[in-house]
Each structure stands twice: as C-alpha cells, then as structure tokens.
Amino acid sequence: MSFQLKILGSNSATPAFGRYPTSQLLTVGSHYFLIDCGEGCQMQLSRYRVRTSRISQIFISHLHGDHYFGLIGLLNTFGLMGRKNGLTLYGPPKLSDVLTAHFRASQTVLGFPIHFVELYATEPNTILENAQLSVTAFPVQHRIDCWGFLFREKPKPRRINKETIPADLSVEDIIALKNSQNVVNTDGTIRYQNEKYTLPPRKSRSYAYCADTRYFELLAEWVSEVDLLYHETTFMDQERELAEQRYHSTTLQAATIAKRAKVDILLIGHFSSRYRDLSPLLEEAKTVFSNTLLATEGQDFTIPE
Amino acid sequence: MSFQLKILGSNSATPAFGRYPTSQLLTVGSHYFLIDCGEGCQMQLSRYRVRTSRISQIFISHLHGDHYFGLIGLLNTFGLMGRKNGLTLYGPPKLSDVLTAHFRASQTVLGFPIHFVELYATEPNTILENAQLSVTAFPVQHRIDCWGFLFREKPKPRRINKETIPADLSVEDIIALKNSQNVVNTDGTIRYQNEKYTLPPRKSRSYAYCADTRYFELLAEWVSEVDLLYHETTFMDQERELAEQRYHSTTLQAATIAKRAKVDILLIGHFSSRYRDLSPLLEEAKTVFSNTLLATEGQDFTIPE
Numbered sequence: 283m284s285f286q287l288k289i290l291g292s293n294s295a296t297p298a299f300g301r302y303p304t305s306q307l308l309t310v311g312s313h314y315f316l317i318d319c320g321e322g323c324q325m326q327l328s329r330y331r332v333r334t335s336r337i338s339q340i341f342i343s344h345l346h347g348d349h350y351f352g353l354i355g356l357l358n359t360f361g362l363m364g365r366k367n368g369l370t371l372y373g374p375p376k377l378s379d380v381l382t383a384h385f386r387a388s389q390t391v392l393g394f395p396i397h398f399v400e401l402y403a404t405e406p407n408t409i410l411e412n413a414q415l416s417v418t419a420f421p422v423q424h425r426i427d428c429w430g431f432l433f434r435e436k437p438k439p440r441r442i443n444k445e446t447i448p449a450d451l452s453v454e455d456i457i458a459l460k461n462s463q464n465v466v467n468t469d470g471t472i473r474y475q476n477e478k479y480t481l482p483p484r485k486s487r488s489y490a491y492c493a494d495t496r497y498f499e500l501l502a503e504w505v506s507e508v509d510l511l512y513h514e515t516t517f518m519d520q521e522r523e524l525a526e527q528r529y530h531s532t533t534l535q536a537a538t539i540a541k542r543a544k545v546d547i548l549l550i551g552h553f554s555s556r557y558r559d560l561s562p563l564l565e566e567a568k569t570v571f572s573n574t575l576l577a578t579e580g581q582d583f584t585i586p587e
Numbered sequence: 588m589s590f591q592l593k594i595l596g597s598n599s600a601t602p603a604f605g606r607y608p609t610s611q612l613l614t615v616g617s618h619y620f621l622i623d624c625g626e627g628c629q630m631q632l633s634r635y636r637v638r639t640s641r642i643s644q645i646f647i648s649h650l651h652g653d654h655y656f657g658l659i660g661l662l663n664t665f666g667l668m669g670r671k672n673g674l675t676l677y678g679p680p681k682l683s684d685v686l687t688a689h690f691r692a693s694q695t696v697l698g699f700p701i702h703f704v705e706l707y708a709t710e711p712n713t714i715l716e717n718a719q720l721s722v723t724a725f726p727v728q729h730r731i732d733c734w735g736f737l738f739r740e741k742p743k744p745r746r747i748n749k750e751t752i753p754a755d756l757s758v759e760d761i762i763a764l765k766n767s768q769n770v771v772n773t774d775g776t777i778r779y780q781n782e783k784y785t786l787p788p789r790k791s792r793s794y795a796y797c798a799d800t801r802y803f804e805l806l807a808e809w810v811s812e813v814d815l816l817y818h819e820t821t822f823m824d825q826e827r828e829l830a831e832q833r834y835h836s837t838t839l840q841a842a843t844i845a846k847r848a849k850v851d852i853l854l855i856g857h858f859s860s861r862y863r864d865l866s867p868l869l870e871e872a873k874t875v876f877s878n879t880l881l882a883t884e885g886q887d888f889t890i891p892e
Contacts, residue, residue: 296664297630321660322627325602345692347663351656355626358652359601376692383688387650387681389731426694 283311283414285435285487285585287510289551289577290326291318294494294516294530295348298555302326302579303348306512307337308433308489310415316340316356317431317491323352324359330580335365339410341417342373343493344428350377354384361392368395372409372419374427375400401429406504420504422495424529430493432505435486443481448474487585490545494552496526497535502542509585511545512577514552515563521554533563537570551577588616588719590740590792590890592815594856594882595631596623599799599821599835600653603860607631607884608653611817612642613738613794615720621645621661622736622796628657629664635885640670644715646722647678648798649733655682659689666697673700677714677724679732680705706734711809725809727800729834735798737810740791748786753779792890795850799857801831802840807847814890816850817882819857820868826859838868842875856882 286309291302303320307327314336316323327334334356342350350373360369371377378398385392399409406420418432439460455465455474465474490505492513505511516530525532533550540548548571553560560576567574575583591614596607608625612632619641621628632639639661647655655678665674676682683703689695704714711725723737744765760770760779770779795810797818810816821835830837838855845853853876858865865881872879880888 295667297633302630321657322630325607325627328602347660347689347693347695351660351663352626355652355656358656362600374692376688380685380688380692383681383685384652387679387685388652390652 283587285310285489285587287489287512287549287583288330288332289549289579289581289583290323290330291320292551292553292576292578293348294514294552294554296555297322299558300579301553303351304552305352306491306577307332310433310435312336313412313414314338315417315433318343318349318493319351319353319356320348321351321355324356326579327356334360335363335367337369338367339370339417340372341419341431341491342371342377343422343430343491344424344426345374345376345380346424346426346494349494353377354381357381357392357396358390360394361390365392365394368397370397370399370410372399372401375402401427403429406432420501422493422501423498424494424496428493428495430491430495430501430505432488432490432508434488434508437486438483440476440480440483443479446479448479484587487587489585492539494529495531496529497531497539499542502539505539505543505545507544509546510549510583511540511543511547512549512551513539515550515567516552516554518557518563519566533567534570537567537574540571540574546573547583548574549577549583550574588892590615590794590892592794592817592854592888593635593637594854594884594886594888595628595635596625597856597858597881597883598653599819599857599859601860602627604863605884606858608656609857610657611796611882612637615738615740617641618717618719619643620722620738623648623654623798624656624658624661625653626656626660629661631884632661639665640668640672642674643672644675644722645677646724646736646796647676647682648727648735648796649729649731650679650681650685651729651731651799654799658682659686662686662697662701663695665699666695670697670699673702675702675704675715677704677706680707706732711737725806727798727806728803729799729801733798733800735796735800735806735810737793737795737813739793739813742791743788745781745785745788748784751784753784789892792892794890797844799834800836801834802836802844804847807844810844810848810850812849814851815854815888816845816848816852817854817856818844820855820872821857821859823862823868824871838872839875842872842879845876845879851878852888853879854882854888855879 290305293301305323306317308315410417419429488508513536519534595610598606610628611622613620715722724734793813795813818841824839
C-alpha cells in the first residue's frame with residue numbers, strides 16, 4: 283500500500299517566486315487526505331493531475347488565510363463537477379461560519395454532504411480512525427488556535443513465511459498465524475509455533491504535519507520517531523527573535539525537534555517570502571539534522587513498506 | 588494618458604487548461620481598477636508584475652465564486668505588505684458579510700481602510716466619478732444579482748492648434764480656448780475665434796465589462812458605441828438553450844450585442860471548461876462581429892488617445 287506525501291504549496295503568508303501557500307496531499311492506499319488548502323490549491327491539484335474526487339478528508343490546521351483561502355474554491359469546484367460523495371472536514375469551529383457566509387452569499391447548495399469535525403482539544407487526541415490508520419490532532423503554539431496532525435498506520439499483521447509454510451494450513455490457520463497466534467490441535471497442543479512460520483509485521487508508517495508553530499520541546503514527544511516529519515521553518519536562525527514574536531520557527535528549531543524526536547526524515551517548508559533561494563535554509567537545518575529535505579511544490583515523498 | 592485593459596483570468600466556473608477564473612485590470616493613467624477577482628488573482632497580478640499598491644478601486648460584479656474567491660487573499664496580502672492607502676470596494680451587499688466572517692475567523696485587522704460601496708441599483712447609475720472618468724454600474728441578467736461596469740473618460744478639453752496659435756495668448760486665454768470659449772476683447776468683441784485656434788478634443792475612451800449575463804437587448808443600449816466591450820461567451824451557439832437556462836451567453840449573442848451597440852472591439856471571455864481550444868468560439872463570434880478578440884490571460888488591450 284502506498285504512503286506518499288505530495289507538496290502542493292510551500293510558502294508562508296503570501297504566494298511568492300512561484301511558490302504557493304501551504305497545502306499538502308497525503309495518500310495512503312486509496313485514501314486521499316488533504317492537509318491545509320491555501321489559495322490556488324485546486325490549480326495545484328490539477329497541475330499534478332490528482333484525482334480530486336478521491337479526496338474524502340480535509341484537515342485545516344488553523345484559520346490564517348495562507349492555510350485555507352483555497353478551500354471555498356475547491357469545495358465549489360467539487361460541487362460544479364457533480365460530486366456526490368461526502369467529505370469530512372476537520373478544522374477550527376469558525377471555519378464553518380466562513381463557509382456558511384460564502385454559500386449564503388452565492389446561494390450555493392452543494393450537491394454533496396460535508397461532515398464538519400471541530401478541532402478544540404488542548405492535548406493530542408484521535409480525530410479519525412479507520413481500518414488502516416489513525417489520525418491524531420495535537421495543539422501547536424501559534425498566534426491563533428492551531429493544530430498539527432499525526433497520521434499513523436495501524437499495527438499490521440505478521441506475514442506468513444513462504445519458505446516454511448506447511449501445505450496443510452487452512453484459511454483460519456493463516457488468519458491465526460497473521461494475528462500472532464499459534465495453530466493448535468484439538469487437544470490444545472501447539473501444531474505450528476507462530477514464530478516458525480511467520481515473519482514480523484511490516485512497520486506502521488507515520489507522518490506528522492506540525493502546521494505553524496513556535497518552538498516548544500513537548501512537540502518532540504508528540505511526534506516521536508515518525509518516519510516523516512514536516513516542520514515549518516519560516517525563518518533562518520538569525521531571525522530567531524522575529525520567529526518567536528510571530529509564533530513561527532527557524533531552521534535550527536525545526537531540526538532540533540527532528541533530532542529530539544528521532545525521526546527518519548525532516549521536511550521543512552512554510553518559507554518566508556524574503557527567501558528567493560531556499561538552499562541556505564536547507565543547509566542550515568542540516569547542520570543539526572542531516573536527513574532534511576525541502577518541501578517544495580510538486581515534490582513527492584514516499585515511505586516504503 | 589494610457590487606457591489599457593489586462594486580462595488576468597478568462598475561464599468560467601473553475602480553473603481549467605491554465606486559464607484562471609475571471610479577473611481583469613483596467614489602468615487609466617495612474618488609476619488602477621480591478622474588475623472581479625477570481626481565485627489566484629493575486630498570483631496573476633504578480634506574474635504580470637502589476638504594482639498592486641496602485642489598485643485603489645475593486646469592482647465585484649456578483650458573488651459567484653469564480654468572480655470573487657481571490658478577493659480575501661488579495662486583501663490579506665495587501666495587509667501583510669503594509670498597505671496604508673485606503674481601498675474602495677464595490678460589490679453586492681453580502682460581500683461584506685463574507686469578508687467579515689474571514690477577518691473574524693483569523694482575528695485579522697487590516698492596516699488600511701476599506702470603503703465598501705454596495706451595489707443595488709436596478710437601472711444604470713454612476714457609482715464613481717473623478718476628474719478623469721466616471722464609472723456606471725448597470726444590472727445584467729444572471730441567476731443572482733449581477734452588475735456590469737462602464738468606464739468612460741470625461742469629455743476632454745479642445746486642443747490648442749500649434750500651427751495657428753498667436754504669440755500673445757495669456758494662460759487665461761489658453762484655458763478659455765481649451766474650454767471651447769472664444770478669447771474676447773474688453774469691449775466684448777471676439778479677438779480669437781475658438782475654432783480657428785483649437786482642434787477638437789481627443790475622444791473620451793470607454794470600456795464596458797458585462798460580467799455574467801444572459802442575452803437581453805437593452806444591454807446594447809447601455810454599452811452603446813464603447814471603444815471596447817467585454818461580453819461573456821460561456822458557450823458556442825449550439826449550447827444556446829443551456830446558456831439561457833444558466834443565464835449565460837453564447838458567441839453569437841455576444842457578437843449581436845456588439846453589433847447592435849456599434850462598438851469598436853468586442854472581447855469575449857468566461858469560457859466554459861468544456862472548451863480546451865478557443866478558436867472555434869472566436870471564429871463563430873466573428874461571423875456576426877468581425878472585430879472580435881479573445882480575452883485570454885496576459886493579453887493587453889490598449890485604446891489609443
């Protein structure tokens with residue numbers, strides 16, 4: 283099953299240098315999760331030929347415009363394209379006021395239902411759970427209420443070892459083995475010892491999106507050991523004071539969170555429009571956490587099984 | 588003084604084929620007028636290197652999303668760029684509800700004043716008048732309240748004829764001649780007959796933007812003899828019935844308005860996303876009105892003095 287992140291927009295505050303405001307698409311198998319939706323998101327989805335009808339869940343971290351001004355246009359386009367499938371929208375409570383004002387003004391009745399889930403928790407809490415994965419929202423520290431999102435695959439079954447598998451296994455036996463059980467005889471004795479015939483489960487992959495936040499150490503615990511961590515780096519380290527004032531982070535702060543959290547890969551984004559060239563931000567972050575990449579438009583990041 | 592229209596977006600309903608939703612910029616000398624503001628308008632303004640600080644008047648024809656979803660992003664960016672100059676916004680009354688919902692949700696206080704002028708008239712009426720030009724809003728026929736805008740330069744003074752101008756003219760004499768008066772002696776007799784020393788005024792240039800509308804004949808009277816007429820052509824003529832149902836126009840209907848109104852140039856736009864190639868729309872319109880042009884992204888249309 284694929285587990286892939288596509289960057290649709292990487293800039294902070296306003297569009298600049300061909301960079302769009304924040305938006306990302308996480309695909310886990312056939313599930314398409316849109317994370318934030320800055321202006322022009324629908325153009326970016328179209329540019330990268332995303333099958334937008336598959337987007338069933340949208341997560342809005344907070345109500346600064348660079349994270350949600352593209353939402354009304356996307357929903358409107360879904361309606362015009364004849365969408366019927368429901369959509370679940372996670373966001374701050376006032377998001378529904380804004381959408382309602384738009385729909386009233388244009389006398390729009392969407393042809394599909396929106397299930398709106400308000401974000402409010404002050405501690406990490408699970409907001410979505412299905413057979414494949416769970417999504418946890420965690421509060422970050424920004425000027426207004428803001429949440430990050432942790433996507434984590436559910437624990438997976440053990441895998442049958444094709445080299446040692448006996449010929450007489452029934453379907454029930456296979457299910458038992460995958461669920462870490464032994465296959466037993468009618469008298470209760472062990473016929474097939476689980477570990478002999480199975481391999482450990484594949485790892486449960488994880489992605490954490492930290493939205494807009496100033497540096498705070500607790501965050502590293504919440505995103506501990508994820509495969510892929512997106513952390514904003516609005517500024518270079520020399521703008522540390524400005525970052526603190528504006529509740530944003532620097533390259534070194536993002537890299538410090540990645541290092542403390544022992545993640546595999548750090549993606550940095552939400553770049554200030556003062557930076558045309560992003561390579562200094564990347565180089566600076568790498569001085570603390572070497573496995574850092576730029577989250578720029580059109581980039582795909584795949585976590586293998 | 589320049590009188591130039593730049594097309595920022597030409598598509599209807601949704602973005603498609605690299606075409607943006609409707610937005611246009613009219614510059615008359617140092618006055619920058621933004622007409623409609625579909626999603627991505629600010630990216631287009633940036634792409635075409637428009638000095639956005641000069642935009643002092645924004646006209647929103649109606650509250651279908653493809654005509655105003657870019658407005659909140661543009662206003663937000665003005666604020667982030669430190670704009671202090673006031674802005675006048677003309678639009679349907681509910682537009683202010685939508686903007687207020689956004690500003691409340693993000694706790695945004697713009698650093699510049701917005702003067703909001705509600706459109707409501709059911710007959711053409713002047714909504715703006717300054718030393719150079721007047722702007723008239725006229726109601727068109729769409730599914731929801733919708734207005735077109737007619738920009739017309741004020742009548743200009745007569746021009747001094749350099750070949751016949753006497754050497755002894757005072758500043759007052761020149762002003763009198765420009766204002767179509769004769770220069771008279773103290774006894775009231777004519778010293779310089781106006782027509783001998785002046786040339787006719789330059790023509791007062793005009794541009795009419797017809798927004799989204801179904802075909803109605805009265806419109807041709809309201810935009811009579813303008814230099815440049817923009818009329819939507821969402822559909823080819825074979826979709827005449829669909830156009831009527833959706834309160835839109837076809838190529839032949841737009842061209843018929845242009846012909847009846849005896850305009851100089853017809854611009855067609857607001858193309859349905861069903862048309863990747865626009866040349867058939869142009870060719871069809873030309874069968875009725877030959878001086879027709881496509882209003883596509885980045886095109887400039889200049890009306891000479």
